[in-house]
Amino acid sequence: EPEVTQTPSHQVTQMGQEVILRCVPISNHLYFYWYRQILGQKVEFLVSFYNNEISEKSEIFDDQFSVERPDGSNFTLKIRSTKLEDSAMYFCASSDQGPYGYGYTFGSGTRLTVV
């Protein structure tokens, strides 16, 4: 079964530092996403990426955040100058057929702790 791979599984960083979360989506998928889940809260959409550009972003995804697909396989989320409230599970996802969410596959997540 194809899967979305995320690294690292855990990341602890000091407030104000930059972090890069990495994801390898399913190889034939075209749509890529980042979501986050603060402990005890619901999963929230951050950003979607298609054809090498951001297709949609939420109000959470401010100038502190950026995404990149530096090569044909990796998809990264960069958080500049992390804040305590950025502590959360960050999930990468990819899908193939776009509309309706068919084929949506999530990674196991990166637990980010900002201290």
Next chain:
Amino acid sequence: TQLLEQSPQFLSIQEGENLTVYCNSSSVFSSLQWYRQEPGEGPVLLVTVVTGGEVKKLKRLTFQFGDARKDSSLHITAAQPGDTGLYLCAGVGHSGGSNYKLTFGKGTLLTVNP
């Protein structure tokens, strides 16, 4: 106000019992998905329903999309301890919006006791 309300929030039942969990909204969705999430893991897609009134079955799990595409239910027959987990519903394309992002409910935490 939550866009997608799931109920109940917690459910604890005995093995062999049947159960239904609900996902309700005042908004229309293009499609609705159900996921199961284990602690410390990402959500795993169970089903996608697209057509109003659609019913899909996955072994002992039955999913229904409301006629107006505003709500959905998940029914589990003869629950087993392996069904224990957090069940999430997620809507796509609410009120004619993006068909690419998911809007999640808060989930129903199901515990099936042996």
